[in-house]
Amino acid sequence: MIALAQVVDSLFRNTLAPWQWAIMAVIPPAIIALYFLKLKRNPLEVPSTYLWKKSIEDLHVNSLWQRMRKNILLLLQLLLLALIAWALLRPGWQGTQLAGQRFIFVIDNSASMQATDVPGAENRLAVAKQQATALIDQMDSGMTGMIISFANTPRVIQEFTDNRRLLKDRVETIEPTFAQTKLKGALELADGLANPGRITVQQEGIEVDVVEAQEATLFIFSDGRFEDVKGFSLGNLKPVYVPIGTHSADNLAITSFATRRNEARPEEQQAFVQITNFTNQPHEVVVELSLNGQFLDARGVEVDAGQTTGLVYPLADTSTGTLRASLSYELANEQKQDALPLDDHAYAALNDANPGRVLFVSPGNPALHSALATQRSGRLASFELKEPGFLDTDRYQQLAQTGEYGLVIFDQCVPRKMPRANTLFIGRIPPDRSWQEAQMGETDETAENEPQPSVTGRHVSVPTIIDWNRAHPLMAHVELGNVVIIDSTVITPPAGGDILIDSTAGPLAAIAPRDQFQDAVLGFELVGRNEQEETTINTNWPRMHSFPTFWFNAIEYLAGASGTEGTESVPPGKPVELKATGNPAQLTIQTPAGKKQTIRHSTHDVFLFHDTRQLGIYKVSDGNQVTQQFAVNLFDRNESDIRVTPSQDSTAGKLAADIHIGNVDIAAMTGITTSRKELWRPILIAALIVLLVEWYVYNRRVHL
């Protein structure tokens, strides 16, 4: 009996009070009574009742059964009433009654939620919205709900309310973003909003919660393409993970797009496109490259399943502009394209070469000074000449750490800390750890000392230069045939470095990358000082033609003034630091959609631009002139790999893998969230049809 009552309970929802039902119950007898009483018959005068009397004699229309059988109007009216009563019971099925009082709907609107692999909906976000709406529909009065959307940052769409209409309306306002998925922020936000009164007061050594923490059910609508959330305690939140999407979503993406210098020919720019295949089959793809909307080049390549391939495009003398790479291919599915089109395009900006700012720190080096003072060098960079004492000033610290310099040349001196710039050391080993360790390995046998802050390296006398790296841009057109060096340090570059000059005694010059910077080291001084503080000549190189050529190369290559320079791609939603020459008061930024925004500078002459939500090229202008551009691209493998991670647990037909929040594994909700299927709408429509039929029968005497 109890089971039956539960079934009935799940099938129907009462909407009327008992007294209202009582009124409903009175109506059918009233209708029948009216039919039998026939309170009013319309009198009609006829020429003669002669024929009618004869007709009705046979029909016995007054008998009860005849009346019931023939009177379809009565039956229709009773049917109408029954339908209305049935609709009032709100019949339905599969209704999962929501348990609890407070619900937090956390809806993922990251880039991967724009995947169109879900049947019957525009994209995954639409499905998430539908399912959230379905759950909101199941909320009873007294239950409150809150909505949070999250991508890389969480956003409270609606705070706690019991207004279901408002909640549903607000769910619809969630827009897709291009950003990455970071669940933790949303969880923290939910935690903070769900338990606002978690204030503890110490009473006699015992902590007492002032406001009793209330449990809240946390529905996470996501495709699960995010890292495990670490360092978060769910507390009173009861998480429910609703996976959205399918395992079989096919997607190919451009996962990287950058411009860089040709290794062999440094004067030439190259565009580099990385394509990743997130499907289970190899695919032939064609990548088209266009510059400022003009077709530039197209190349085809086959990408194996799950693999990444790169394509390189030469960019001949292109200086500025916007590059766009478009991926095109055909999938075997119905749409012939992948489920996430937004990562099939990538953008890169080519900016004007800014004159580099070069700091030359030297106790005095006339040869070098004159080599740097050529007109041609002056066009490439502006020079500042400082004494080594400048390195200890705050001014230097500030300039060096804000990356104000393109290149810092340390002649016979060493900074305490490597600047955020390319460096060129003359006769000194950089204080960077990697350089130091590389020298240590070299000098281990000779100088058996423990690591020191500054390693001097192995000194050699009169090494003979035997070879130099002609392929390296620094050494382009540099001829070192007759150069004599009296005294030098053997330079061992750290891993990833290149030897520039090799001698009979060992490398004399090398270059190595450090983060995004390059550090070049010349092992020999050009001019030195002896114990009497007299200037000594260490090499005859300054007298050679190759000497200014080398320095010109150094400025061109290291001072960041080597023609066009590609800027780093910015992930969507991440703030961008913009530097402007001339210290303008404001910058205008045009988004890919064409909207213009003006930003004012914050501290340290840095402009911060936050609104990088759209993919594409952003143009920064100072006044009317576009000074620089930057590109916002997705380039996120987690977002582009839109296949929902299948569950390891093959039993129970689980759709997606668990997600991990803190130490808790949250199983994916098996099956989609079943919402209560309400029948009252179709029933009311049926009632309306019955009403129309009744009207028709009444007017047209259509009797069945």
Place this chain on the structure above:
Amino acid sequence: MPKITDSKLLSPDLMAQLERLELVTRKIFRGRLKGERRSKRKGQSVEFADFRNYVAGDDLRTLDWNLYARLDKLIIKLFLEEEDLHFYTLIDASGSMDFGTPTKLTYAKQLAASLGFVGLIRADRVCIETLGQGPHQRGPTLRGRRSVWRMLEHLDTIQAGEITNLAEGVRNFASRNSGRGIVILVSDLMDKEGYEPALRFLASQQMDTFVIHVLSQEELEPDVTGDLKLLDCEDGDEAEITVSVPLLSRYQETLNAFVGGAQQFCSQRGMNYLLANNQTPVGELISTYLRQRGLVR
């Protein structure tokens, strides 16, 4: 004096149509006055019939002098006599006739006027009476084209609502008019006692009898809905009905049986029967249906 064409009963078009017609009877009756109708009797007309020997007393004017000259015998020529026709129209003016659009009575009057007009222009004797007239209340007997307007005037005086039954009205008519001729009964035959006694009585008369059964569209195809209390306009009888398809089909069956019975009754007794819907124009009824039945030609 109102013109003939003023009457609603006879429109000029209808009259033009009727001018060409004449009343026909299968029986040749003896008329009282000389008319345009050939008679069994020999008489004076232009149409030669026969010769016979002269006997004393014959009109010398009919002697054929040419034969006398050739044969020296007195032989007289006989001519066909042309006579007039008695044409009676008997209208049912009971309350039940006052229904329909146009009312059945109007329709009956129009029919009577049209046929009377045909008779008048053919020099027949036309007499229009109603069932409600008593045994001694004669209607005017009209003759000649000039009497058309009088006929129409008389028709105008006929009003619905006469309380009579069919059989008695026919009996009164028979007692008033014992002669021969054509009689047309225009009625809806809605008599709760049945039309049979009346028609039987009419059949026993030595007349060429036509029964024109006038029914309104509302009676032939009733357009009623819902629950109704039907009131009989003549006797106030009530019938409660709930309109339904079975009831309507049953009504149609009853109506068909009623009409079919009347038709059969008439044909078995040598009477002509014609069902007339009040929606059928009178001109069409006469020129088509009555012509087929042989009343006019």
